[in-house]
Amino acid sequence: MDKLLLAPLEEAEFTVVDLETTGFFPHDGEKIIEIGALRLKGSEEVGRFTNLVNPNKKIPRDVMRITHIDQSMVETAPTIDKLIGPFMDFAKDSILVFHNAPFDLSFLVPVMREYSPYVSFNVLDTLMLARRYFTLEFPSKALGNIATSLNIKIENAHRAMDDVEATSKILLHFITDLKRRKKIKTAGDLLKLQGGSVPFPPAYSKKDLKPLIKNANRYETPLKIEYRTEAGDLNIRILEPPIKIYTRGSHALMKGYCREQGGEQKFRIDGILKRPELA
Missing domain, CATH: 3.30.420.10 (Ribonuclease H-like superfamily/Ribonuclease H)
Structure with missing residues (x-):
């Protein structure tokens, strides 16, 4: 923390x-x-x-x-x-x-x-x-x-x-x-x-991230994600393909296998601080 x-x-x-x-x-x-x-x-x-x-x-x-x-x-x-x-x-x-x-x-x-x-x-x-x-x-x-x-x-x-x-x-x-x-x-x-930090308006939208996720899945290349959790913590995670992006309620999310957590994880896009990078 x-x-x-x-x-x-x-x-x-x-x-x-x-x-x-x-x-x-x-x-x-x-x-x-x-x-x-x-x-x-x-x-x-x-x-x-x-x-x-x-x-x-x-x-x-x-x-x-x-x-x-x-x-x-x-x-x-x-x-x-x-x-x-x-x-x-x-x-x-x-x-x-x-x-x-x-x-x-x-x-x-x-x-x-x-x-x-x-x-x-x-x-x-x-x-x-x-x-x-x-x-x-x-x-x-x-x-x-x-x-x-x-x-x-x-x-x-x-x-x-x-x-x-x-x-x-x-x-x-x-x-x-x-x-x-x-x-x-x-x-x-x-x-x-x-209930967690009031989120900043998202830096990225689903539309912004779709091409990057498409390439990650196509070439089976993991993504490095730097984000702030709802509790306010700063984390860096490696997300492995297949990576999906979707909407639930009012939030856009991405999910995939997280190396650090050893299982599938979901990430709210409005918590992403930097454009994800191919790892």
Whole structure:
């Protein structure tokens, strides 16, 4: 298991992140206008990363009204491609934390992969934890409502750093409670309670991998796979033909004989970090 996941919760390193954006969907051309991050070691704050971001487009009026970020504030700000490297350096060797992780990851991961194609982090989601373990305590799981219930004051809601501060306090409250109720001790235990790391959007699709698998089967050549498990571990496996690729539910998988495990194994494609190589 990764050293990061074996860390006691009192020493575990988390980077809590929030984005403000011009809209909801990056595939519709919406962009990041602010990024905020706070790094924790256990319950102690050890660093901050915050910056306005030039989206190279007009900020809609309703977004300006909600965030109080106007066009003049971002015109001289760096674009996200200039900030993503320093942000990834800041977050290195930590578990990323979001409130509603899929939203932020939909904006962040494509930019991260442009900078580093095989980037991968373990990801916690305080919204997911709230839905699983705090149903009665917080009837509404919105960040502001949870914060209000816990007497956490958000000075400027819908500004990245203020929301990050609130999310950090909520995370620490959840950890304290779950340590008592669920007897968790390590960062890995916390990820396991969540049901595993929130997956990054897959780097590869079935369509991407089919030609490689076809060649591996045709020439009876094993494939070397580097992937992250649902529990967050990094593994390298050699998969021998015949290798099959298929879909089950919402997940694409591949399966074949795994040398290391001594039997047939299945691998979720969204866990693959690098393009498989002929071994």
